[in-house]
Amino acid sequence: MNVDRITEKLNILADAAKYDVSCASSGSDRKNKDKGLGNASNGICHSYTEDGRCVSLLKILLTNHCIFDCAYCVSRKNNDIKRAAFTVQEVVDLTINFYRRNYIEGLFLSSGIFKDADYTMERLVRVAKKLRTEHNFNGYIHLKSIPGASEELMREAGLYADRLSVNLEMPTEAGLKLLAPDKNRQDMIDPMQFLKKEIIQNAEEKKLFKKAPMFAPAGQSTQVIVGATSESDEQVLQSANYFYKNFNLKRVYYSGYVPVLADQRLPALNTAVPLVRENRLYQADWLMRFYGFQVNEIVNNQNPLLDLDIDPKLSWAIRNMQVFPVDINKADLLMILRVPGIGLLSAQKIVAARKFARLGWEQLKKIGVAINRARYFITCNSNEFEKRDLTGQNIKQFIMASSQSKYIKNTQTQLNLF
Structure with a gap:
């Protein structure tokens, strides 16, 4: 293995992955067995668990090559950046080596789109499968599902990953059409619907058969980018509420748009989304999920934006x-x-x-x-x-x-x- 080349790839693909925030290991209950490696733990990527413990996970892209030209994405095909791609075995080796050095407790793996959805998803699944079956790795694995991938690949992914997620990208379909015209909202919704069905079915099977294989035990999540388009906080939270209710999501993650690319469709490069807006959205999300608040009580037509001064x-x-x-x-x-x-x-x-x-x-x-x-x-x-x-x-x-x-x-x- 060419260590220098692997290090270069790691620098490129770990940096490209930092814009994806939709990852959390809470909710999984994968136990170490047969003297395997690792345990799935609560928390992820220098985050804090409910008991205050800080945990970390290897968070990388399989590749930053991409066939799409989404205006907001640093990996868009027309962006002049250094490109790289890991092989399946390289990601497996990195994960095992980092785990043995106690650097990480699991893996978060996403990717640009190589050729098409199935070609990319198949490689993501192979990474998880190799870790589970060849290395008996029982640490946390979060795979980013590729919109448009086949149900067969999605089903196989759920057998090896603790959590799967499909990024909605933009809060509304209109926003997606504006900034990512090559993408289809339905391609994102279909796998979410499939995962919901499979997770519910697996839960029923586990009631009947204790040894039934687990399927995405930490559920599914998604991410929306806030501030790249003009949606109000009300529109963002209404969209999140819809997906919570209809797709049994564990979490919706809100990522404030980071202005890294010049594009006439995007805000100016000097108009980053205030971090406090992202924080207020998470607080509102918490009220919806745990405190019994309805969206229209938090934001509505008269008050479409969250107050940045107070929670x-x-x-x-x-x-x-x-x-x-x-x-x-x-x-x-x-x-x-x-x-x-x-x-x-x-x-x-x-x-x-x-x-x-x-x-x-x-x-x-x-x-x-x-x-x-x-x-x-x-x-x-x-x-x-x-x-x-x-x-x-x-x-x-x-x-x-x-x-x-x-x-x-x-x-x-x-x-x-x-």
């Missing part, structure tokens, strides 16, 4: 002051979940704890409630911290000022350490 839950609360204050000792779980400063676990603890005694501010602090936010929206077994007769705008200003003061204080503390 979506606080923004909703300020627009709906008529439902507050909430009596923390009487309100149901869904209403408590809507209170700014109260997270999912804290809300569950509140409902459990109040069975034994009425809760006051000290108890709420111990549970983990952010009193500096929640005090504007709740009552409890004490009046000490309650703030009343304030408009939504007043509350917003107070909370923003408090957050800014806390940021300055923390920064000063860090500086004093040096």
Whole structure:
């Protein structure tokens, strides 16, 4: 093996893969067996797991050659960049070698399109198959499904990968036609529908036959690029909600457009999407999936854009002051979940704890409630911290000022350490 050439390929294809954010290993339960290599773990690519552990995974493209000319993609066929391609065996060897050196816990593998969808997908599947069958590798594998690939290849991919994902690219079909006219939205939807069917069928088979093979145990996800076209946050979240409901997705990932290419259809190179917008979309997504919010409660025709100054839950609360204050000792779980400063676990603890005694501010602090936010929206077994007769705008200003003061204080503390 030519080490220098492999290193050069790795530099090129790992750099090209950084624009793909739709990867996460949470949800898989692949166990090490027969003295194999690795265990699938929760988390991916220098991300943090639910228990706070930082994990990593080899994230590369099989190739950055591509037959498509998508305006937003650095690997577009008309872009003058250095091209490279791994062989199947090279990716397998890299994964095993990196794992044995404890650099990674798994593999995220995507690709440009070589000749056509099946030709490319077949090579992605061969990588996963070799790792599983020849090296007994039980670490996490996420394969990017190629739109237009055959159902046979998709089915085989699901037998070896923990998660599969098909990128929607743009939030709307109109946006896709504008920036990637060679691509067909239906080619993306068909494999997502197929994966949904196979995952549900596999779950039923596992109930009947314990030794039935797993099929994509961590489910499927997708990614949309935000800011390359003019869709509002409402359109982005409505699209995400549609795919959550109709395709049983585990996650939708939001990738702020990075201006790396000059094209009259794209925003100017100096107009990158603010990172805070991407963050607000993830927060809104979390509210939809875990807090019982509907899209039109977070964003709607009157408020199509998320507030960049404050998080979506606080923004909703300020627009709906008529439902507050909430009596923390009487309100149901869904209403408590809507209170700014109260997270999912804290809300569950509140409902459990109040069975034994009425809760006051000290108890709420111990549970983990952010009193500096929640005090504007709740009552409890004490009046000490309650703030009343304030408009939504007043509350917003107070909370923003408090957050800014806390940021300055923390920064000063860090500086004093040096």
